[in-house]
Amino acid sequence: MSTGALIFMLSGWVFVLGLTCWSFARLMKAPPQDEHLPPPGSIP
């Protein structure tokens, strides 16, 4: 595999994986009161 291709591939992977990790890390930091339970009776 050429160096250019390797750099391009790693840049792409870092971009999508970085975006995924960053967004999930921010979501997980949401205060617990932001989590809500389904309304009573909505689960059979």
Add this chain to the structure above:
Amino acid sequence: MSDVAAQPREQWGSRIGLILAMAGNAVGLGNFLRFPRQVVDNGGGTFMIPYFIAFLLVGIPLMWIEWGVGRHGGQYGEGSVPGMLDRLWRHPVAKYLGVLGIFMPVVILIYYCYIESWTLAWTFFSITGATRGLDQEGMRQFLGSYQDLQNGTVHGVWVPFVFFFVTIAVNFWVVSRGLTAGIERLAKIGMPILFLFAALLVVRVLTLPAHAAPDGSMSGPWDGLDFMYTPEWSALAKPSVWLAAAGQIFFTLSVGMGTLQAYASYLRKHDDIALSGVATAATNETAEVVLGGSLAIPAIVTFFGVTGAVAIAKGGSYDLGFVAMPLVFNQLPGGALVQTLAGVMWFGLLFFAGITSSVAMATPALSFMEEQFGWTRKRGALILGALAMALGMLHIVYYTGGFLEEWDYWAGTFGLVVLALVETIVFVWVFGPDNAWRELHQGAQIRIPRVFKFVMTYVTPVFLLVMMIWWFVQDALPVLQYANVPAEQHGTRTFSRLVMLAILVGQLFLIRAAWRRKATTRAASGRREAA
């Protein structure tokens, strides 16, 4: 609002469940079958540059727009696009434009479930070893026989029907259980399994030793990645590569279909959509670029060389997934157990990718019938399931006549761009750029960079308009006129279009009936108040 819509709607049980369901909707067969084929067809690395640019200029903005349209509509009890557009644009035509948001998911759902049933069948065949020992021609015959009921010699005529019925039954059982107990639970189980299977297969593929390709050259998995990430700069001047990349972003994120809006309608007014939209898009891209991109291409290049991989890709996504990949598994070192496991994991991950998307496709129509006509979820699932089963059988019987291709082109390709353009114009231009921007930031956990307001207002609609005009001239007109279609398929294809047209007209009548019903209800309550 109808009586039923006034009742409290279901809500997502947890944010992680919502994100997984949204990502499950986006991660589908296209991530593992269509993406590698597009990469190979469009020059490997050359494709990846416009792909990432389209992700930023079309993918993420459309993701936010659809989440915004959905959550806004949900505040008024509207879980499908006709009602959502009606709330954004108080014009009689708005609801009828929204028909695309229930027409396309229903049409795509029906043929998608048929393809999904192949993955279930091939999982079964991997376990029984039915494809072990077959060469390329034998594998093609095996797939061809499954698709061609009239001339198939390998499978019994009943085999595709059985797998299709099972697939439909599982899908509609899941949706009949509702949002949290059905769709969300499926996503929480299916998505981790999908990622686990894909990750294990990637490790196996990338550690394969180099093999001699049929042309005598030695190639390994890293040669496949080299092909995928070495751009040919001059090819970037070709508009077709840019449009193919934008098209792939479109399909992979499931935008322009009505499903993201339906899921987002179950959010509360102050639930975040800005960060959740990014998380959904990013999860899908990880599944596509990191996992999908590291599976089929490196594996096929290892055993067939780059030239062979390009030739296989020309045969289409199904050849790639159902002919080439089983051939690769047959040659894996480690014996029958490893080969069986690889087959089960590949087709198993395709099945989970498929079902987490197909249950989303059922949601807009079910929400529409629940909210506008007071149907229960179970009743809706039963009736839509029966309709999908009946119409799906037409795909099984007439597959080789091009029946499915027609639906895939008009609803699953061209229609998506039309709906995306319509909703972008309605949300950003008619509702207003400032209102749209405020709507996206309601309860937002991140501040969307201001440049995206400009992108959503000008760049995304122009991109979509160019894409629609290009596709119309390049593809839609020739497809409409049956160019390059054998004469013996014309009858089946015309029948296929008429069935689609009947579904569209039927849904337009349902919208008309629903709004008349609303008007009657409003008038009656007005009279009661006056009395």
